[in-house]
Amino acid sequence: MSKFIAVPAMLIGAITLATCTNAAAPGAADSNQTPALGSPVSESRLADFDLIIAADGTGLPAGSGTADLGETIYRSRCQACHGENAEGRGSAAALAGGSMQSEGPPLRTVGSYWPYATTVFDFIRRAMPADAPKSLSDEEVYQVTAYVLFLNGLVSRNQVLDRDSLPAIVMPNRGGFIDQSRIQ
């Protein structure tokens, strides 16, 4: 690797900086010269590291699952916190029900509020179950995602979810958000 000798950087941070600033662009009169120490990696080596699922489904792994299979996982891995009918308990949010058009304050859940079904897979895979995050296989994440969507009436019990069918689900509140990012 074209790195500088591994001297504890804590000790020599400033020195390294002084001697290496030309590594990136020799002679460039740029005040932002950096030592260019990043190691090149290929996207294929990042397959397990990169957890991001785009809203169009890019990044969804191989595998598939149905709500029928997901129910078993829900009962053993999720129910203790989220409740028997996914009604929620304290900070373990309700995972089903609610309506944005309800008379009182709306109960906002995956079914009533979330704009994209891909986010359900993405979030469960990265963060749930909260007591053992990342302990489910991709196959199991597809299954329990299907079960959560089934509880919200968005898929049938035996509908197969995979990298093609999951992003195709149209969530009820898909059009309910106003993007503020351009008016900052």
Place this chain on the structure above:
Amino acid sequence: MTHRESLHKAAGNGLIHRRHLLGLGLGGLGVAAAGQVLGADQAMAFELPAWSRRPGPGPSRYGQRSPHTDHIGRLAGDPNPLYPGGGASRSPLHLLQGTITPNSLHFERHHAGVPAIDPAGHRLVINGMVRQPLAFSYEDLLAYPMVSRIHFLECSGNSGTLLGASPVDGTAQSIHGLVSGAEWTGIRLADLLAEAGVLEGASWVSAVGADGASMGRSIPLTKILDDVLVALYQNGEPLRPEQGYPMRLFVPGWEGNTSVKWLTHLKLGTAPSQFRDETSKYTDTLPDRSSLQFTFPMGCKSVITSPSGQMALVRRGLYQVTGIAWSGAGTIRRVEVSADGGASWADALLESHQSEKALTRFRIPWDWQGQDAILLSRAIDDRGNVQPDRNTILAERGNLSTYHYHGMQSWAVGTDGNVRNVYV
């Protein structure tokens, strides 16, 4: 003329002109303060104290605070088995001064607790729409040119309880303690992106942390290139674990959640990733049931930290009303204070050094003679933003969501001297 009459009134119900804090009227203030303790000097012993009669312990490897100040702490909820490691702790705003929060007292918000990261095993990966995906070690990054910036950090849920139907019996800490100020030192993310080579068309950067929740947020590339840092130091020392050690994103002025802690992954693309924490959470539902998404800068805001909720005024006379103001859009230019519930206002004295997207300390003298009062503060920034009152915010957006609340805080002072949170 008594000293009190010589003080220049600045607004109703006892507010005194801020110039009395600038040395001009300090004589008057001094007399007032001395007057309060005249009775006390009889009781005071003027023998040399015991600590002046023996040497104390010598220098130490790591400093500790006085045992007489160890009541100053963050306010954290109880551990919650349903949410392992999750939750928040709040800064004791009412017990601090200046504008820099000590690292041990900076607020926290975690989604899966504080990961125990060995920096030797931590990587920062940049991939997606770049010419060459790159991985950086902590040691690599320590060798990069760094900049230091003083900024506030505020959780977008801060103060949201004030949208509730009835005012909570709270303190400046319990209501507003999800804001802190610090000097952050790190690498301009623009420099690291230049090394990877941003591809034409990239417009969003997704940032992910290495905590159990792998918390992710999407940030527009324009902001990233403007002033976002990969921060490695806070107030001069390496980040504390609860603030993201070994590295965090720091996004000046924007809702705290975007400053992703334990930063391990940055991915460039053409759209936001629609993470759970930018769809299900940190979005604001309006009365018409549409919801605002990607509301990034924190509003122009201030809060009086003393006197404040659950404090008690124990003597009549001059008090210093003080607090902090900040704006995610720019620099605080002016803070006005009212002691009569908003009927009249006086300009507070601002600390001489105001910087962009940073806490600004304000002060104004106030003469309390046992009367009812309602103290309010109102911040104004250099972009012309004026802190709204609670009713204006309620009328504009209702209270179906409680993120991004920056309305005025009103503290009522009773004739008994007790201070409490009220709505006006």
